Amino acid sequence: MAKQSAVTLSDRRAGLSFISPSLLVMLALVIFPLGFGLYISFFRTNLRNQWDFVGFKFFIQSLSDPSFLKSIGITLVFAILVVLGNLVLGTVLALILNTEIRFRVLFRAILILPWLFPDVVVALIFKWIYNPLYGLLNYGLSALHLIDKPIAWLDDPNLAFAAVVISCIWKGYPLVMILVLAGLQSIPKDRYEAASLDGAGGLKSFRFVTLPGLLPVLIVSIILDTVWWFKHFTIVWLMTSGGPIDSTKVVSIDIYRVAFQNFDFGRASAMAVIVFIICLAISIIYRRLVRDNEE
Template identity: 45%
Template sequence: MKVMSKDGTVRVKVKSQRQGYYFTLPIVVMLASLIIYPMIYGFYISFFNTNLVTKWNFVGLKYYTAAFQEAAFYQSVLLTAWFMVLVVGGHFLLGFILASMLNKEFKGRTVFRVIFMLPWFFPEAVVALLFTWIMNPMYGILNSVLKGAGLISTNVSWLGSKELAFPAVVFVCIWKGFPLVMTMILAGLQSISKDYYEAAEIDGASKWAQFKYITIPALKPILTTVLILDSVWWFKQYTLVYTMTAGGPGTATNLISLSIYGTAFNDLRFGKASAWGILVFFICYLISLVSKAVTRDDE
């Protein structure tokens, strides 16, 4: 509405700030119903020994204290942490190499950018089923190629072996997730002015010195964000691993997310599973704090 100011001029004022709240209300309700409420409800049932139907026995903090005394919890968390380190490390190594290559001028660069982004476009379930077929010990194409090249003499059970299942799953997860890291690093590299590198070359700085004192400091904000997002995402990874191995053979790929799923829907111990889920939430939060501390800017 229009209102008259003290000096007699007319100025336009927004009718009501409530309109902004009306526009944001649907997304707030959606977030509350899909994220906030399930988290609160999960925290609530973690205090009960329940099947969610007929049994609601209050146990307090029993499942939280028991988790720190249960070897299966520690083993699953440590396996998941090792899995996260390998996958995220592979993403950054491969992402840096490909981003540096794609940052250079050459013919067909756009085509290669699209090709390298393809793994990220496929749903995780599709990728898992694809590589399950590729690594099949009887008719998988991987064994056929390796036998044709003379590298193996008999078929290998890539996902059925305790020694090979975990590396195989890590490889697939690296292949699936590296495009995101590559794209973010490439965007950061393109934002760095070439004048810095030209000045460094004039001063006689080596390629390593340019990378250490120009590239890394300029990419720190992007690297921090990507490191946190990638670490948390793959620490709670479920779909790829479950579809490929279901946590087997034995407990070779039994990540904490699969342990929680099995506890809830196989053992019907929803309270215990909820308590483990809350602990994983705090572990992910701790990962973000550690990542920020490690990659923080020097004063």
């Protein structure tokens, strides 16, 4: 028994030694920044020689600020529209790629390319497409005689938000497509054969076989995609910088401006903590939904 206990202790030490590098990296890159961000949210600070403790003042100030609440609302609408677009487009393309079509492997490689492009490249591509003078979109619409004069897509408050959403959908649908395609290939073929023997057509097979089989994958896709786009910054900032007239000012841009334009790091940290809590709530909902689905 003593020998067995000694072996067990040795195994535990070996296990700790194996995970210690990744644990240290996790502490340095995740735990410490989160803890430090929470810490400075209680101070009015310039991160150098000013550390005035203010308690929960910045949290209360942020939650009572109409501009911040408006940016939260814009972010919610932005995230919902992008996630819905990714879900519909990614699912439709996955269903097509799951069939026996010619050049299926080539189409898969092409359709996954937007996800491989950096956000900066995607933003610059779509800024060129939406350009009112030499943009491809205005050129195509003019060639089809659908518009009489160029449209400044990113300068119109009523159009800029939709233009940014479309750009982000183009960037984000491949992830949903890959997840749904993997889910489709994991559904046993005998379920479709049983449904066919029971007289179910294509629509009924999709409703009673495909959708239930895809439900776990769809839940994961929706929640992860929502968290990702709720905190997104790069594409929106590079395309519109939150304008025009704050029509595309998502919460990440609001936090950036407070921190690096107003140099109010404590309040910016408090705003970031609020966003973190919202994302954490989304992840808790995700865990509960997955657990209920498994049960």
